[in-house]
Amino acid sequence: MSSTPNQLYIIGAGLVGIMGAVSIILYEHFRQERRSRAMAQNLNRIDAQITNMREELERMRKSQKAKRNHFSTKPTISSAKSYTISDTEDYKSPSDTSDQEFFDISDEEVDGLVREPKELTLIDIDKRLGTDDTEIILETLTILDNLCGKYPNDPQFWYRLAKCCHAAAVHSVQPQTKRENISKGVNACNRALNFEPNNPEVHKLYAILVGLRSDFEPTKQRIADGFLFKQHVDIAIKLNPTDASLHHMLGRFKYEIAGLKWFERKVATALFGEPPNGTYDEALNCFLEAERLTSSDWKENKMYIGKCYIALGDIHRGIDWLQQAIDIVSGSQMEELSLNSEIGRLLNQYNVYR
Template sequence: MVKVPSISVSVSPQAVAGTALGAGVLVGAGIAYLYFSFKERTRLTKELATIHANIQELRQELARNDAALAQGVQESSNEDIECTESRCEDIETVSVSSRSSRLSKRVTFSSASGTYYTALDTDNESTKTANDTDYFSPDEDEDVFFDLSSEEESLAACAKLEEQIWETKEQFVELFEQVDRLMEGSKEDQVAAFKMLQQYEEENKDKAEFQWRIAKSFNNLSVIEEKLGNEEQKKDYIFKAYDHAERAIEMDDSLPQVHEWYAIMAGRRGDYLSNRERIASAFVFKEHIEKALQIDPTKAELHYLLGRFCYEIASVSVWTAHMARALYGEFPSCSYDEALQHFLTAEKYSKKQLKDNKHYIAKCCLQRNEVDEANEWVEKAYEVPIKTPADEIVQQEIEKLRR
């Protein structure tokens, strides 16, 4: 069981992005089983309905043949044609061919038994085999000539199965929505979210939506430990978070959150790697944030993170960047102008007030020597209500800019 801290601290979005940059760089098996079982039962039900329709068509044709046969007998009687015993025996069994190409069988009517039956390539009743199927007798009630009880049972089972699937999905949605709310709250809320994820890990461990959430939750705990000065525990949580983020992206790379948290944790893990690996982590961060934006281009948090990346890269001195390129052959290149554009885009798409985003817009304006604009954004950031511990940390930085 993972140790859970008890002292109240906060998780800051800017701390996540900032520490994720390395050297100055920063949505079950059980459901699958139920789903495919439901699909298979539905397929069998459809096939049963098709067979039923073919039998109906066959009955209609047999009725037409029977009427034609009766008409022929009447015409023969009108012409005074005597039917000898031997001749009657010759016509006792009349074979007709089914027009249904789907059944590909011939249908025989026996006057002796008064029963229709089908036979595979047979010319008379004597060659009827075990494969022949007796569909109905003229003496039977038309409404019950084909027993649909198994079909009705199958439909009922499918309906029940579908209901179970949706109930399970609703449980997952409810769990994830509650966890998401808690992870954006206080330190106590974040610890509660972590415990909740642990409780439901066994039945959700094969879901990418669970894996990126547990990665985010471990990251929250790492920041809590950082505030407490527990560096070793912080490192342990960061590497655990990275492992879960990596599993998530292997399971389903179509979710923007999967790319987002893989990027963040790759960057944070870079703090404990070699310089070359830290630079590589920076490229990984940028690559996966951009992939997440391709999936969800209007997600404000992704634009904010890309802005943070550009801001941190732009903050690296020219000499440091030059040395990195000389030693390792590559280094990201960004400007404060690029960072500002990403922060402004985040502001445009944000559905809520992002305190830290406004804070960084002000910082970009200062780097561009736009003092008046910077002051305006500082005040806008300052006026955003403080709701979480993360807001408290940002507020401290904003107050420094106001002095």
């Protein structure tokens, strides 16, 4: 990624430019614990998948042998096809139907990615999406393009294509390439939502991409994207209310809106017939909920809790939260420098009121 590889940014969902200043770091905080959980879950799924495949192959072997003993003939290619796994066309029955060769199922390569049962394919893709290597991300983008073309009705591939587009966009140093990847990611989210309209992760990713898109949009579109951002965050929270990152995102949105100047609200109202809504109290509640739901220290979320308290006039409590935030070691050097700079500035500014 162009900043740091393991961070996702929402930059400006835009209400008359105020969201253009927003950089929401979403997954860095959860990366390590998610990877640990994901690794354990993936190993369990792989083990179960292999066990199921072995049992299925053994049943197929016995059934095939029974048929040959009954008819005293070899099954034809067409009959052998009836024993292939129905969820994928990647298993082809060879013309030689001897016990050993009929069940010697070989893997098919697609652009360097082993095409195994869908669950294992998705695990391989997810490993690729978790990499810091730009070249691997771009290779995975090509792989997912091909998979979405071959399986256009599978939302899991469209969702991962959108994730890969986001990663490629954040990595990109060329504005035009970044814009194209963001647009492609939004379209992939739309395709995924056509099949799974109640998938909270797709709605969250949609909001992230819309936020990134504002860098390239005129003022009116940025305002529209602000409403679109909130719409998808609201849906995602309704579907998955225990996701701390979603509450943080909503808090960031409300915090920025609470700081809108009166004339900025006037412009938004003139263009869309309604002013954006958000207060520091609402933003604080969102950040506190994110804090309650997270299991580890989240530097950025604590910083925003402190900023909300300061905005509400509770300077002492705000400074306490800022002090907690600055003592946390962040997950990346860039994030550490950026957040510590802002926290340090606020502490210097408000410590005199303590």
